[in-house]
Amino acid sequence: xxxxxxxxxxxxxxxxxxxxxxxxxxxxxxxxxxxxxxxxxxxxxxxxxxxxxxxxxxxxxxxxxxxxxxxxxxxxxxxxxxxxxxxxxxxxxxxxxxxxxxxxxxxxxxxxxxx
Amino acid sequence: xxxxxxxxxxxxxxxxxxxxxxxxxxxxxxxxxxxxxxxxxxxxxxxxxxxxxxxxxxxxxxxxxxxxxxxxxxxxxxxxxxxxxxxxxxxxxxxxxxxxxxxxxxxxxxxxx
Numbered sequence: 001x002x003x004x005x006x007x008x009x010x011x012x013x014x015x016x017x018x019x020x021x022x023x024x025x026x027x028x029x030x031x032x033x034x035x036x037x038x039x040x041x042x043x044x045x046x047x048x049x050x051x052x053x054x055x056x057x058x059x060x061x062x063x064x065x066x067x068x069x070x071x072x073x074x075x076x077x078x079x080x081x082x083x084x085x086x087x088x089x090x091x092x093x094x095x096x097x098x099x100x101x102x103x104x105x106x107x108x109x110x111x112x113x114x115x
Numbered sequence: 116x117x118x119x120x121x122x123x124x125x126x127x128x129x130x131x132x133x134x135x136x137x138x139x140x141x142x143x144x145x146x147x148x149x150x151x152x153x154x155x156x157x158x159x160x161x162x163x164x165x166x167x168x169x170x171x172x173x174x175x176x177x178x179x180x181x182x183x184x185x186x187x188x189x190x191x192x193x194x195x196x197x198x199x200x201x202x203x204x205x206x207x208x209x210x211x212x213x214x215x216x217x218x219x220x221x222x223x224x225x226x227x228x
Contacts, residue, residue, distance in 0.1 A: 042220045056215055108158045
């Protein structure tokens with residue numbers, strides 16, 4: 001039973017570029033959330049996708065956008081990259097929207113470095 | 116603003132001794148509370164959760180957590196620490212019916228042999 005998989009594992013970009021990160025949820029899960037974890041900090045909620053729609057959004061600018069596909073996989077896109085976007089980006093999956101008492105399953109993340 | 120606080124950046128304990136990692140929360144209503152653990156270069160792994168009922172929750176790897184509503188705390192405990200418990204621990208809260216998870220900043224646990 002595959003868990004949450006993310007690709008790529010590492011990525012180096014320069015300021016102003018655009019990046020796409022990918023996530024496949026755990027088998028049986030239909031909800032995907034994305035988090036940004038800066039060095040030495042806890043994960044910060046970016047947004048959540050369910051039924052191919054963004055359902056909730058954290059305090060992140062419009063440069064951060066996403067998509068969910070019919071097979072429940074998801075992409076995170078970041079435009080006009082800034083140095084401050086350097087972080088570990090975590091994808092988490094769960095089953096059912098609003099089932100807030102269930103733990104999320106996390107991937108190992110994509111380490112994004114902006115030069 | 117809703118928040119989760121982990122007042123200790125680091126906790127040091129000797130192997131075999133009990134450990135406590137502290138967490139307090141400021142979230143409206145009766146949130147669901149979680150502990151996750153993160154090993155280097157890995158994602159977060161679920162340890163345990165409090166939904167309702169008994170204030171002492173038992174989880175994976177011998178960990179347990181004590182919920183205290185009056186103090187809005189959810190401290191992680193283990194009776195006897197192992198060197199392999201050394202990792203980064205995160206406390207998290209979710210509003211009932213909400214979808215966002217709020218994480219604390221994390222506490223690094225060092226267990227010395």
